[in-house]
Protein backbone atom coordinates (compact mmCIF):
# COMPACT_ATOMS: atom_id res chain seq x y z
CA UNK A 1 0.00 0.00 0.00
CA UNK A 2 1.34 3.43 -0.83
CA UNK A 3 1.21 6.31 1.62
CA UNK A 4 -1.71 8.68 1.16
CA UNK A 5 -0.62 11.28 3.69
CA UNK A 6 2.74 12.93 4.23
CA UNK A 7 2.88 13.77 7.94
CA UNK A 8 5.51 16.39 8.80
CA UNK A 9 6.37 17.05 12.43
CA UNK A 10 8.17 20.10 13.77
CA UNK A 11 10.65 19.18 16.53
CA UNK A 12 11.13 21.89 19.20
CA UNK A 13 7.98 22.59 21.18
CA UNK A 14 6.07 19.95 19.21
CA UNK A 15 7.81 16.59 19.72
CA UNK A 16 10.11 17.65 22.51
CA UNK A 17 11.64 20.50 24.47
CA UNK A 18 15.29 20.72 25.42
CA UNK A 19 14.45 23.10 28.31
CA UNK A 20 16.99 25.71 27.27
CA UNK A 21 19.87 23.31 26.68
CA UNK A 22 19.47 23.40 22.89
CA UNK A 23 19.79 27.18 22.82
CA UNK A 24 22.74 27.05 25.22
CA UNK A 25 24.48 24.59 22.88
CA UNK A 26 23.71 26.86 19.92
CA UNK A 27 25.20 29.89 21.70
CA UNK A 28 28.36 27.93 22.49
CA UNK A 29 28.69 27.00 18.83
CA UNK A 30 28.17 30.63 17.72
CA UNK A 31 30.80 31.79 20.16
CA UNK A 32 33.26 29.12 19.01
CA UNK A 33 32.80 29.88 15.31
CA UNK A 34 32.26 33.65 15.16
CA UNK A 35 33.98 34.71 18.38
CA UNK A 36 31.03 36.57 19.89
CA UNK A 37 28.42 35.24 22.31
CA UNK A 38 24.90 36.18 21.14
CA UNK A 39 23.26 35.00 24.40
CA UNK A 40 22.20 38.49 25.50
CA UNK A 41 20.78 39.54 22.13
CA UNK A 42 17.00 39.98 22.01
CA UNK A 43 15.96 37.84 19.03
CA UNK A 44 12.84 35.67 18.51
CA UNK A 45 13.91 32.27 17.16
CA UNK A 46 10.71 30.28 17.33
CA UNK A 47 9.50 28.92 14.02
CA UNK A 48 12.60 30.17 12.16
CA UNK A 49 15.16 28.05 10.31
CA UNK A 50 18.69 27.59 11.58
CA UNK A 51 20.06 29.29 8.48
CA UNK A 52 17.67 32.23 8.94
CA UNK A 53 18.67 32.48 12.61
CA UNK A 54 22.37 32.53 11.71
CA UNK A 55 21.94 35.48 9.34
CA UNK A 56 19.36 37.30 11.51
CA UNK A 57 21.05 36.91 14.88
CA UNK A 58 24.60 37.51 13.70
CA UNK A 59 23.51 40.64 11.77
CA UNK A 60 22.47 42.08 15.14
CA UNK A 61 26.05 41.51 16.31
CA UNK A 62 27.38 43.38 13.26
CA UNK A 63 28.38 40.46 11.03
CA UNK A 64 27.93 40.80 7.26
CA UNK A 65 26.26 38.05 5.25
CA UNK A 66 29.65 37.10 3.78
CA UNK A 67 31.14 36.75 7.25
CA UNK A 68 28.22 34.59 8.32
CA UNK A 69 28.40 32.46 5.15
CA UNK A 70 32.09 31.73 5.56
CA UNK A 71 31.56 30.42 9.10
CA UNK A 72 28.59 28.20 8.27
CA UNK A 73 30.46 24.97 7.37
CA UNK A 74 32.17 25.06 10.78
CA UNK A 75 28.90 25.91 12.55
CA UNK A 76 27.02 22.95 11.02
CA UNK A 77 29.69 20.65 12.49
CA UNK A 78 30.17 22.41 15.83
CA UNK A 79 26.49 22.85 16.77
CA UNK A 80 25.57 19.12 16.83
CA UNK A 81 28.75 18.45 18.81
CA UNK A 82 27.74 21.04 21.41
CA UNK A 83 24.24 19.54 21.47
CA UNK A 84 25.63 16.12 22.32
CA UNK A 85 27.48 17.76 25.19
CA UNK A 86 24.49 19.74 26.49
CA UNK A 87 21.53 17.37 26.03
CA UNK A 88 20.60 14.34 28.06
CA UNK A 89 17.49 12.16 28.17
CA UNK A 90 16.78 13.38 31.70
CA UNK A 91 16.88 17.06 30.78
CA UNK A 92 14.82 16.57 27.60
CA UNK A 93 11.02 16.59 27.71
CA UNK A 94 9.13 14.46 25.22
CA UNK A 95 5.66 16.00 25.06
CA UNK A 96 2.51 14.06 26.08
CA UNK A 97 1.32 11.53 23.53
CA UNK A 98 4.30 12.01 21.21
CA UNK A 99 5.84 8.53 21.58
CA UNK A 100 2.52 6.80 20.99
CA UNK A 101 1.61 9.03 18.03
CA UNK A 102 5.00 8.78 16.30
CA UNK A 103 4.91 5.01 16.76
CA UNK A 104 1.35 4.83 15.38
CA UNK A 105 2.12 7.01 12.34
CA UNK A 106 5.30 5.10 11.46
CA UNK A 107 3.34 1.83 11.72
CA UNK A 108 0.57 2.84 9.32
CA UNK A 109 1.42 2.24 5.64
CA UNK A 110 -1.09 4.95 4.61
CA UNK A 111 0.96 7.54 6.48
CA UNK A 112 4.52 8.62 5.64
CA UNK A 113 6.27 9.92 8.75
CA UNK A 114 8.51 12.94 8.24
CA UNK A 115 10.07 16.03 9.74
CA UNK A 116 9.75 19.68 8.84
CA UNK A 117 12.04 21.56 11.14
CA UNK A 118 14.13 24.68 11.45
CA UNK A 119 16.89 22.52 12.91
CA UNK A 120 19.79 21.55 10.68
CA UNK A 121 19.69 17.82 9.96
CA UNK A 122 22.57 16.86 12.24
CA UNK A 123 21.05 18.79 15.16
CA UNK A 124 17.64 17.22 14.52
CA UNK A 125 19.27 13.76 14.63
CA UNK A 126 20.95 14.46 17.98
CA UNK A 127 17.74 15.80 19.57
CA UNK A 128 15.64 12.84 18.36
CA UNK A 129 18.28 10.32 19.38
CA UNK A 130 18.52 11.79 22.90
CA UNK A 131 14.70 11.75 23.14
CA UNK A 132 14.54 8.17 21.86
CA UNK A 133 12.30 9.02 18.91
CA UNK A 134 12.79 7.41 15.50
CA UNK A 135 11.07 6.09 12.40
CA UNK A 136 11.15 9.35 10.40
CA UNK A 137 11.44 8.49 6.71
CA UNK A 138 11.87 11.94 5.13
CA UNK A 139 12.64 15.46 6.22
CA UNK A 140 13.23 19.09 5.34
CA UNK A 141 15.80 20.85 7.48
CA UNK A 142 16.81 24.34 8.49
CA UNK A 143 20.21 24.58 6.79
CA UNK A 144 18.58 24.46 3.36
CA UNK A 145 16.56 27.66 3.49
CA UNK A 146 16.34 30.93 5.38
CA UNK A 147 12.55 30.89 5.11
CA UNK A 148 10.51 28.16 6.74
CA UNK A 149 7.88 28.62 4.01
CA UNK A 150 10.32 27.06 1.52
CA UNK A 151 10.72 23.85 3.52
CA UNK A 152 7.43 22.06 2.69
CA UNK A 153 8.37 21.88 -0.99
CA UNK A 154 11.69 20.26 -0.04
CA UNK A 155 9.89 17.68 2.11
CA UNK A 156 7.47 16.89 -0.72
CA UNK A 157 10.40 16.37 -3.11
CA UNK A 158 12.12 14.06 -0.61
CA UNK A 159 8.88 12.08 -0.23
CA UNK A 160 8.55 11.78 -4.01
CA UNK A 161 12.13 10.49 -4.33
CA UNK A 162 11.47 7.91 -1.61
CA UNK A 163 8.01 6.68 -2.59
CA UNK A 164 7.33 7.89 -6.13
CA UNK A 165 4.12 9.45 -4.80
CA UNK A 166 3.23 13.07 -5.45
CA UNK A 167 1.82 14.60 -2.28
CA UNK A 168 -0.14 17.79 -2.66
CA UNK A 169 -2.69 20.00 -0.90
CA UNK A 170 -4.39 18.43 2.10
CA UNK A 171 -2.53 15.12 1.65
CA UNK A 172 0.39 16.98 3.26
CA UNK A 173 -0.01 17.54 7.01
CA UNK A 174 2.16 19.91 9.04
CA UNK A 175 2.13 19.54 12.83
CA UNK A 176 3.75 22.37 14.77
CA UNK A 177 3.66 24.64 17.80
CA UNK A 178 4.15 28.14 16.33
CA UNK A 179 2.31 30.53 14.00
CA UNK A 180 5.19 30.04 11.53
CA UNK A 181 4.40 26.30 11.35
CA UNK A 182 0.78 27.10 10.50
CA UNK A 183 1.69 29.77 7.97
CA UNK A 184 4.53 27.96 6.22
CA UNK A 185 2.34 25.48 4.37
CA UNK A 186 -0.35 27.93 3.45
CA UNK A 187 0.87 28.57 -0.11
CA UNK A 188 0.71 24.82 -0.78
CA UNK A 189 -2.73 24.53 0.82
CA UNK A 190 -1.54 21.88 3.28
CA UNK A 191 -3.46 20.63 6.30
CA UNK A 192 -2.19 22.21 9.50
CA UNK A 193 -2.36 20.83 13.02
CA UNK A 194 -1.31 23.23 15.77
CA UNK A 195 -0.34 22.00 19.22
CA UNK A 196 0.00 24.23 22.28
CA UNK A 197 3.00 22.50 23.90
CA UNK A 198 5.49 25.20 22.92
CA UNK A 199 5.69 28.93 23.53
CA UNK A 200 2.21 29.73 22.16
CA UNK A 201 -1.06 29.01 23.95
CA UNK A 202 -4.25 27.79 22.26
CA UNK A 203 -5.75 31.28 21.93
CA UNK A 204 -2.75 32.75 20.15
CA UNK A 205 -2.48 29.74 17.79
CA UNK A 206 -6.22 29.83 17.04
CA UNK A 207 -5.81 33.32 15.56
CA UNK A 208 -3.81 31.78 12.69
CA UNK A 209 -6.67 29.46 11.83
CA UNK A 210 -5.04 26.00 11.74
CA UNK A 211 -7.24 23.13 10.46
CA UNK A 212 -6.93 21.44 13.86
CA UNK A 213 -5.76 22.66 17.25
CA UNK A 214 -4.86 20.41 20.18
CA UNK A 215 -3.64 21.30 23.69
CA UNK A 216 -1.08 18.48 23.29
CA UNK A 217 -0.83 15.26 21.26
CA UNK A 218 -2.11 12.90 23.97
CA UNK A 219 -5.47 12.31 22.25
CA UNK A 220 -3.75 9.95 19.82
CA UNK A 221 -7.01 8.63 18.31
CA UNK A 222 -8.32 12.13 17.54
CA UNK A 223 -4.99 13.22 16.04
CA UNK A 224 -4.90 10.10 13.82
CA UNK A 225 -8.45 10.86 12.71
CA UNK A 226 -7.37 14.38 11.81
CA UNK A 227 -4.43 12.99 9.81
CA UNK A 228 -6.68 10.67 7.80
CA UNK A 229 -9.57 13.17 7.37
Ligand SMILES: [Mg+2]
Nearest residue numbers: 010012013177
Ligand atom coordinates in the same frame (compact mmCIF):
# COMPACT_ATOMS: atom_id res chain seq x y z
MG1 LIG B 1 8.62 24.40 17.09
